[in-house]
Amino acid sequence: MNLKLRVWRQADARAAGKMVEYDAPDVSPDMSFLEMLDVVNERLTEDGQDPIAFDHDCREGICGSCSLMINGTAHGPMKGTATCQLHMRSFKDGDLINVEPWRAKAFPVIRDLVVDRSAFDRIIGAGGYITAATGGAQDANSLLIPKVDADASMDAAACIGCGACVAACPNASASLFTAAKVSHLGHLPQGQPERYRRVLSMVSQMELEDFGGCTLYGECQEACPKEISIDNISTMNRDYIMAGVGS
Amino acid sequence: MELNSRVPAGPLEKKWDRHRFEMKLVNPANKRKYTIIMVGSGLGGGAAAATMGELGYNVKCFCFQDSPRRAHSIAAQGGINAAKNYQNDGDSIYRLFYDTVKGGDFRSREANVYRLAEISVNIIDQCVAQGVPFAREYGGLLANRSFGGAQVSRTFYARGQTGQQLLLGAYQALERQVAAGTVTMYPRTEMLDVVIIDGKARGIVTRDLVTGKIESHVADAVVLGTGGYANVFYLSTNAKGSNATAIWRAYKRGAAFANPCYTQIHPTCIPVSGEYQSKLTLMSESLRNDGRVWVPKAKGDKRAPGAIPEDERDYYLARKYPSFGNLAPRDIASRGAKEVCDEGRGVGPSGLGVYLDFADAIKRLGEGVIRERYGNLFEMYQRITDEDPYKVPMRIYPAAHYTMGGLWVDYNLMSTIAGLHVIGEANFSDHGANRLGASALMQGLADGYFVIPNTISDYLASAKPAKVDTSHQAFKDAEAQVAERTRQFLSIDGKRTVDSFHRELGKIMWEYCGMARNEAGLRKALELIPQLREEFWRDVNVPGSDVELNQALEKAGRVADFFELAELMCKDALHRRESCGGHFREESQTPDGEALRDDEHFAYVAAWEYAGDAKEPILNKEPLVFENVKLSQRSYK
Numbered sequence: 001m002n003l004k005l006r007v008w009r010q011a012d013a014r015a016a017g018k019m020v021e022y023d024a025p026d027v028s029p030d031m032s033f034l035e036m037l038d039v040v041n042e043r044l045t046e047d048g049q050d051p052i053a054f055d056h057d058c059r060e061g062i063c064g065s066c067s068l069m070i071n072g073t074a075h076g077p078m079k080g081t082a083t084c085q086l087h088m089r090s091f092k093d094g095d096l097i098n099v100e101p102w103r104a105k106a107f108p109v110i111r112d113l114v115v116d117r118s119a120f121d122r123i124i125g126a127g128g129y130i131t132a133a134t135g136g137a138q139d140a141n142s143l144l145i146p147k148v149d150a151d152a153s154m155d156a157a158a159c160i161g162c163g164a165c166v167a168a169c170p171n172a173s174a175s176l177f178t179a180a181k182v183s184h185l186g187h188l189p190q191g192q193p194e195r196y197r198r199v200l201s202m203v204s205q206m207e208l209e210d211f212g213g214c215t216l217y218g219e220c221q222e223a224c225p226k227e228i229s230i231d232n233i234s235t236m237n238r239d240y241i242m243a244g245v246g247s
Numbered sequence: 248m249e250l251n252s253r254v255p256a257g258p259l260e261k262k263w264d265r266h267r268f269e270m271k272l273v274n275p276a277n278k279r280k281y282t283i284i285m286v287g288s289g290l291g292g293g294a295a296a297a298t299m300g301e302l303g304y305n306v307k308c309f310c311f312q313d314s315p316r317r318a319h320s321i322a323a324q325g326g327i328n329a330a331k332n333y334q335n336d337g338d339s340i341y342r343l344f345y346d347t348v349k350g351g352d353f354r355s356r357e358a359n360v361y362r363l364a365e366i367s368v369n370i371i372d373q374c375v376a377q378g379v380p381f382a383r384e385y386g387g388l389l390a391n392r393s394f395g396g397a398q399v400s401r402t403f404y405a406r407g408q409t410g411q412q413l414l415l416g417a418y419q420a421l422e423r424q425v426a427a428g429t430v431t432m433y434p435r436t437e438m439l440d441v442v443i444i445d446g447k448a449r450g451i452v453t454r455d456l457v458t459g460k461i462e463s464h465v466a467d468a469v470v471l472g473t474g475g476y477a478n479v480f481y482l483s484t485n486a487k488g489s490n491a492t493a494i495w496r497a498y499k500r501g502a503a504f505a506n507p508c509y510t511q512i513h514p515t516c517i518p519v520s521g522e523y524q525s526k527l528t529l530m531s532e533s534l535r536n537d538g539r540v541w542v543p544k545a546k547g548d549k550r551a552p553g554a555i556p557e558d559e560r561d562y563y564l565a566r567k568y569p570s571f572g573n574l575a576p577r578d579i580a581s582r583g584a585k586e587v588c589d590e591g592r593g594v595g596p597s598g599l600g601v602y603l604d605f606a607d608a609i610k611r612l613g614e615g616v617i618r619e620r621y622g623n624l625f626e627m628y629q630r631i632t633d634e635d636p637y638k639v640p641m642r643i644y645p646a647a648h649y650t651m652g653g654l655w656v657d658y659n660l661m662s663t664i665a666g667l668h669v670i671g672e673a674n675f676s677d678h679g680a681n682r683l684g685a686s687a688l689m690q691g692l693a694d695g696y697f698v699i700p701n702t703i704s705d706y707l708a709s710a711k712p713a714k715v716d717t718s719h720q721a722f723k724d725a726e727a728q729v730a731e732r733t734r735q736f737l738s739i740d741g742k743r744t745v746d747s748f749h750r751e752l753g754k755i756m757w758e759y760c761g762m763a764r765n766e767a768g769l770r771k772a773l774e775l776i777p778q779l780r781e782e783f784w785r786d787v788n789v790p791g792s793d794v795e796l797n798q799a800l801e802k803a804g805r806v807a808d809f810f811e812l813a814e815l816m817c818k819d820a821l822h823r824r825e826s827c828g829g830h831f832r833e834e835s836q837t838p839d840g841e842a843l844r845d846d847e848h849f850a851y852v853a854a855w856e857y858a859g860d861a862k863e864p865i866l867n868k869e870p871l872v873f874e875n876v877k878l879s880q881r882s883y884k
Contacts, residue, residue: 011795012795012796028520028521028523030520030521030633031521031523032525032631034525035523035524035525036523038523038525038746039523042744042746042747045744045788045790045799046742046744046788048790049790050790050791051790051798051799053796053798055313056487057312057317057319057486057487057488058317058319058321058322058486058487059486059487059525059526059528060322060526060528060529060627061627062321062322062408062410062411063312063317063319063321063322063486064316064317065312065313065317078630080626081630085627085630085631087630087631087633089633110457110796111457111795111796114796116313117313117314118313118314118434120314121314121315121316121422121425121432121434122422122426124316124418124419124422125422125423125425125426126426128419128422129377129378129419129420129422129423130376130377130378130419131423132373132376132377132378132420133298133301133420134294134297134298134301134373134420134696134697134700135373136369136372137369137372137373137375137376138372138376139372140331140371140372140374140375140381140389141331141333141388141389143375144386144387144388145383145387146383146385146387147383147384147385147387150380150381150382150383151383153378153380154380154382154405154406154412157380157405157412157415158406158408158411160411161314161316161317184378184380185378187380188378188380190375190376190377190378191378
């Protein structure tokens, strides 16, 4: 099939950006979206133009590098799918596809479709861990964790840190990302000693990073490639209130 | 070159304990005076940087990704082995040790493997303490499953995302240290050279991938945890960015490269669909627990799988290896698939595929159980192929996945350059000629959490590196070389893209240095690679400039190094006239087509030493001495 792309081009963080139109002829429906961009880039290079910069790495939906806004939807039209796992069979001949970077104040554009998501690392550094320095931990089976708790923890821990939740949110809030970590650790007995301290410092870091507040639009869970539930935000909010009451 | 493995004396099970006592320590108050550079932030690098930071060292950690959480360890699906024997099925540290040595086809160093098996137990404890949500039984105990090459259930897992969860554990510990100020993180930064002063590794030269700035970083010791080199095949299960540049630069500065030809071709990947294919996707080996591998008995049978009756199917793994069946180790399962496809019995449009069929398991256990065990893998398969594996069998084919070879290291994980340490997949040490499933995560974390933080103290306390800074001539020279190489790439201004060269190199390697190798093919590859490399340096097209984010420039540097490494791999494969593990020389097989080792002539580690661009590399040998395990023909029948 033959497609037209309109892609955001921006030389660097300070430059002004604009949408530029490209042809993408002879696209196979079995290609992934990124493979389609590879082919476009090969041709741009051969024609002496600068290829389109975009973040990608594992191309199997787990590293969280890829981050494209496709026709206004984070990661494109297929639910529960990261851009790298989106295949061209989701499109049809003659389609015009708009490709943009994540848009959020906390995620400044570095070049073209590449943005800076280091704010996420700082949110984790603020408290998204269990303090357990490497050493003589107790035997793993001395801690019984009911399967339901382990499963709920794993559901939240599946977050790949891609930032689609932020990009999809009209407030550019990082609540789902932060809540997923609060909930992953909060469902486990190991996570209890730091439970309230964790939520306070992570939320305060999130606010420092220029993310917006959550007003429960729910766009984040719709965009999440791992389908992480917005219920985690309720968990986070409850813990946040409890932490306030306790202190 | 002297290869001193520094394996401690004494009985196998006492070596590590005794060594830990004998190693020198750095006083807690002095640790912050030492700077350690950690290149790579995956399971090995992330764990090491976090742990060394916790100990009080001043750590600088580098990764080319935008965050340490994206290192390719994250993509490991199936699990991590540990000799916990929670299932009471006869497992022990000794059995894990034995299985790993045997699985590696008796080409690994006993003492290192034993230590790995010993530490495996602590890893699980540490990860649970960090909050890794491993799978649990209803009673709250940890769940286990079995994996290829083992007859016990010793694999711990977190759905099909074990690597992700273990990496996030290490990443969270790392970010805690970043916030505490003991570790400084340098994301989107690529190491392009290592700097040696007075015979010791004293720092690295890097390129900031956003601004293009070339910078020097000084340290008292350098650790590389930069992963493997399977992307030399272009199509592999590795991430697009995975590369060999750090270890290759170190090789060119004097670190010996061990067993480069030992590559693992993973049996269960989704087959190639077209020329545009950019990478291959692995389907976890754990699927072989419940999936049955088969092809039609008749050549060229193009019927739909459901239309082929039971007695016209060949469950070839179960037929050939009745005791291990579908759980035969990876090298054996891969060659099995190649064999049936070479016979013209492969399935799918290209004929390069075999079925992995879950119909029996779904009938026996119900779709719910299968969904619980492999749901995310089935989904991933469906997304890529547009076929529903609950209804039709998966099609799989082998793909390059892991490299057992890597920089040579001693028992302390130090390379032949003093102060340059290498951990995880980047070194050669634990898997011999073939790695067993669920052992890569184990090795990365063993090296990162428990080995290097101990052995690095011994190095620092004994070597007492003198004070140097980046104004030293050696740093200036290395910076100038890196800048010159960058300038060269940009000035060639040729016609072909970097990817087109990489793809062609990959085809040569897959054809002649892939699942089966022979003398004529390897010689052919050794003619083709230099020709293509010469064309690359004459005709590659690298657009853009060196002072911006330039992904083509990044790739060019990596592919240039792959060219040189590919040649060394072929030389190593050519010289090793025996079959062992993943290295199958067609000239050396048993009458029934199994890999035939030649222990008399090849029971050694081949450690290649760089002698100059125009010169043949020098082969050094570390004899492998087996004091505990009796060498035998590996059999899974």
